[in-house]
Structures are given as structure tokens and as C-alpha cells.
Amino acid sequence: MSSTTTVNATQTSAPISALIAEDEALLARALSQALQRCWPQLQIAAIAENGIAAVEQALARLPHILFFDIKMPGLSGLEAAQELLNAWPDERPFPLLVFVTAYDQYALQAFDQAAVDYLLKPVNDERLMQTVLRLQARLAERTRTDAASAMEDLPDAGLAQALAQLNQLTASNKAVPRLDIIRAAVGNQVRMIPVSEVLYFEATDKYINVVTADGEALIRTSLKELIPQLDPQQFWQVHRGTVVQIRQVQAAVRDETGKLSLTLHHRKERLAVSRLFAYLFRQM
Missing domain, CATH: 3.40.50.2300 (Response regulator)
Structure with missing residues (x-):
């Protein structure tokens, strides 16, 4: 041709x-x-x-x-x-x-x-x-x-x-060590949070909110920097600003419009799942 x-x-x-x-x-x-x-x-x-x-x-x-x-x-x-x-x-x-x-x-x-x-x-x-x-x-x-x-x-x-x-x-391709402990600001203290205790991470402007069963704390970083340090088998990104520990997910719920959200153990709020990551929760 x-x-x-x-x-x-x-x-x-x-x-x-x-x-x-x-x-x-x-x-x-x-x-x-x-x-x-x-x-x-x-x-x-x-x-x-x-x-x-x-x-x-x-x-x-x-x-x-x-x-x-x-x-x-x-x-x-x-x-x-x-x-x-x-x-x-x-x-x-x-x-x-x-x-x-x-x-x-x-x-x-x-x-x-x-x-x-x-x-x-x-x-x-x-x-x-x-x-x-x-x-x-x-x-x-x-x-x-x-x-x-x-x-x-x-x-x-x-x-x-x-x-x-x-x-x-x-x-x-970038060798990044796994994160085990998070040093997060809580008031005028620095709290040492084991990563295994984190339910989810939520991006908020220049900070990330670290959510555990008994509270929240802030770290000054971005999800882009944080995600490579997390175990991908344990922490799944479900929205552009949210990464959840999958063991803490109780259920994935689809509403009448077809949008997905997650219910968690130990927390009342629901986490929205964007359609980019909806495939993660398709029935096996």
C-alpha cells in the first residue's frame, strides 16, 4: 500500500x-x-x-x-x-x-x-x-x-x-521500599500508625487523610508518591483520591444508577468507586 x-x-x-x-x-x-x-x-x-x-x-x-x-x-x-x-x-x-x-x-x-x-x-x-x-x-x-x-x-x-x-x-520498574509505619500529624503530636491498621487513604488538597478504625490523621504527601510504597495485594485504588485496604471492605454496593460504593468494617461512611476501578469488584 x-x-x-x-x-x-x-x-x-x-x-x-x-x-x-x-x-x-x-x-x-x-x-x-x-x-x-x-x-x-x-x-x-x-x-x-x-x-x-x-x-x-x-x-x-x-x-x-x-x-x-x-x-x-x-x-x-x-x-x-x-x-x-x-x-x-x-x-x-x-x-x-x-x-x-x-x-x-x-x-x-x-x-x-x-x-x-x-x-x-x-x-x-x-x-x-x-x-x-x-x-x-x-x-x-x-x-x-x-x-x-x-x-x-x-x-x-x-x-x-x-x-x-x-x-x-x-x-x-522503580524500586520503592514498602511502607510499614506512617508518621502522621494529630494535633500537636506525631502519631505512629502501622500500615496494617489503615482502613483507607483519602487525598485532600495537599494532604492525605489516613483513616483507621479509631480516628484520622494527616500526612503531607500525594497518592502518586504513596501508592508505590503500599502492597498492591492489600491496598487498592478505588477512586482518583481514595485507596482502601481491601481486607477492610465489607461489601460493594451498586445503587439504582449503577454507581458503586464500598461499605467498611468499623466505619459508617461509604467510599465511592469510580468507573475506572469498578472492574475490581465484578463478581468472580
């Missing part, structure tokens, strides 16, 4: 739009120009220069397709995809996702589930055409389904679990 071959646009009620997230301006422009050659009907809704801007632009423009660089300032492509999956409006199918990376080891880690495709830098037209064909096939498949099944296409266990696995794999 020639590198300049073009493909007819998928027939939908509105033009197909895409967002490119790439922190290197030359590479972003090159990908945009290549897409114009391979898929002239595709509209480039925006080009974001970092992961935070990618999330903001995507939520503002609601594109059909995302081309996300893996390594970006602010948020990585994986983190940005997770943020979007959690915040995406329920009435819109989640965008088809293509990761762009210079590191092919990432491409071997669950990309078959996390994305429609991946592209290695530098992107060439022949390889991009394969991606275009896959995207068009997926878009055509969506138009053949009803609205309900379209909503179940991506924002579910497959994408959420794969993104979580990818983040765990990238985090596991």
Missing part, C-alpha cells in the same frame, strides 16, 4: 475528530500532517502539549479519537487516559485510543486491551495507514450498535484494567 493512499471517511452523522497530545511540537505537527495525508476527512480538533492540557482539551471538545504520547509533562499518556475515563460524560462513548511512544517495551504491556493501536516514533505513513484502517473499522462497528452497547464499548473493565496494569508495570 502506498504511503499516500487515502481511505474514505467512516459514514457518521458528524465529522470524525481527533486530539493529539504530544509535548514535542515538531512531532505533533508531523503526526497531524501524516493524518491529513492518510485520512483527509479527519478533523484535528486540537493539539495538546502536555497531559494536563490533553485532559482539559478532550473534555472540552469530546473528540472521537485520541492520539496520546506516553511520556509527557504533567500527566503521562496513561495517566491522562485514566483521568479521562473517570471524568468522561456518561452519554458519550469513550474515544478510541492510540498510544504513540518511542519506547517499544510499553507496546508489549497490555496494549491489545488498553488501546486500539500503538505507534512507534517516528511515525511513518504506511504504519499509520494500518492504524487508520483499524480506527475506521471500530467506528463503523460502533455505528452498527445501539446507544447502550456503544456505551459499553470502552469505559469498562477492559480499558480500565489494562490502563491500571500498565501504570503498575511502569511503577514497578
